[in-house]
Amino acid sequence: MPKDPYAWIEQSLTTIHRADWYRSVQVLSDRPGATVVLSGQEVINFASNDYLGLAGDERLVKAAIAAVAEFGTGSTGSRLLSGHRQLHRELEIAIASLKQTEDAIVFSSGYLANLGAIAATVGKRDLILSDQYNHSSLKNGAILSGATVIEYPHCDVLAIQTQLQQHRQNYRRCLIITDSVFSMDGDLCPLPSLLALAEEFDCMLLVDEAHATGVIGKTGAGCVEYFGCTGQPLIQIGTLSKALGSLGGYVAGSTNLIDFLRNRAPTWIYTTALSPADTAAALTAIQIVQQEPQRRIQLWRNVDYVKNLIQEQLPHLTLLPSESPIICFQLPSPAEALQVGKKLKESGIFAPAIRPPTVPTSRIRISIMATHQIEHIDKLISVLKNTK
Ligand SMILES: Cc1ncc(COP(=O)(O)O)c(C=O)c1O
Structure with missing residues (x-):
């Protein structure tokens, strides 16, 4: 019998199953929202990153439809090769205005924005210091760049300082x-301390605002605004696919940085531009973020309400520290996390189990939306009380 070069795949799947790490997708019906129909069952949605409830908003839908009617469905090629729409530039200017930066550039996803920005700004002769809990796109961007990567313990400013003292002088x-x-x-990075270290050791600082854009800061500009760091020399990344209810990613920063990325970021140069529908929806979302602060205010009311109820009524839950609409409680094993996730779903609550290798310890991740009603949250708490 000839050897099957693909046999290892089945063995790997078996190993994944055995560890309770196996994942599969569930089918959603209807528009995204605070409640969704999941595999035919209506559930309250605590699994979405649509923090402001904009992904199903009529205005975004209309903007996307109008853009498709005018410009068609596809962007047909890379912007450098095939040209772009004025809409792309309008979106970039809107992002720069929200972030208070000189300019911005949109990518086809937040993942690609991270890969492109990191791979373009550092190379073999350079050093990357990366938080151990960073998103996969930051970690893979670091690998792609070819730079030496040192992972530091989560948010540990002293550890970063020590690494810089030891290694900074060896790199360009x-x-x-x-x-x-x-x-x-759900916690925040210590941005002001990171900026101080970056200045002291002549480092660039890239901060990924994927879950902060539209959510955190007085105007929804993100953690940079929240920490009073607007205008500081930063490479700011974000996504259009969470609070902005669309699809795509961005880098915001100085005119020179953005101009350089247009010339050097491989995940921007060698990929097709954002579709007209996604671009128009994101542009409308930014206008809503700027014109309707009450959405953000309601989101934070909901977050406070959930956190207070958990503190009062569910003291046994092992909560991870959170300063955002992302609230996680830990479970001892992947199997138990899966079990709790399943029980929640049976009781009408959609909150996913997050397991290794995504995270080091298993947990249930609850993500709060501005459009959750008090009844939705009360139900979450009562179901959690009855879930062992
Ligand atoms: C921190 C972080 N960065 C980047 C991304 C990727 O963004 P996108 O979904 O737009 O590719 C995500 C989530 O998906 C994220 O959580």
Whole structure:
């Protein structure tokens, strides 16, 4: 019998199953929202990153439809090769206005924005310091760049300082990379301290505002605004696919940085531009973020309400520290996390189990939306009370 070069795949799947790490997708019906129909069952949705409830908003839908009617469905090629729409530029200017930066550039996803920005700004002669809990796109961007990568313990400013003291002088450039809101934990990076270290050791600092854009800061500009760091020399990444309810990613920063990325970021140069529908929807979302602060205010009311109820009524839950709409409680094993996730779903609550290798310890991740009603949250709490 000839050897099957693909036999290892089945063995790997078996190993994944055995560890309770196996994942599969569930089918959603209807528009995204605070409640969704999941595999035919109506559930309250605590699994979405649509923090402001914009992904199903009529205005975004209309803007996307109008853009498709005018410009068609596809962007037909890379912007450098095939040209772009004025809409792309309008979106970039809107992002720069929200972030208070000189300019911005949109990518086809947040993942690609991270890969492109990191791979373009550092190379073999350079050093990257990366938080151990960073999102996969930051970690893979670091690998793609070819730079030496040192992972530091989560948010540990002293550890970064020590690494810089020991290694900075051996490298040409240094880039510190961090999520601003950690996506599977919900806590924030120590941005002002990171900026101080970046200045002291002549480093660039890249901060991923994927879960902060539209959510955190007085105007929804993100953690950079929240920490009073607007205008500081930063490479700011974000996504259009969470609070902005669309699809795509961005880098915001200085005119020179953005101009350089247009010339050097491989995941921007060698890929097709954002579709007209996604571009128009994101542009409308930014206008809503700027014109309707009440959405953000309601989101934070909901977050406070959930956190207070958990503190009062569910003291046994092992909560991870959170300063965002992402609230996680830990479970001892992947199997138990799966079991709790399943029980929640049976009781009408959609809140996913997050397991290794995504995170080091298993947990249930609850993500709060501005459009959750008090009844939705009360139901979450009562179901959690009855779930062992
Ligand atoms: C911190 C972080 N960065 C980047 C991304 C990727 O963004 P996108 O979904 O737009 O590719 C995500 C989530 O998907 C994320 O959580």
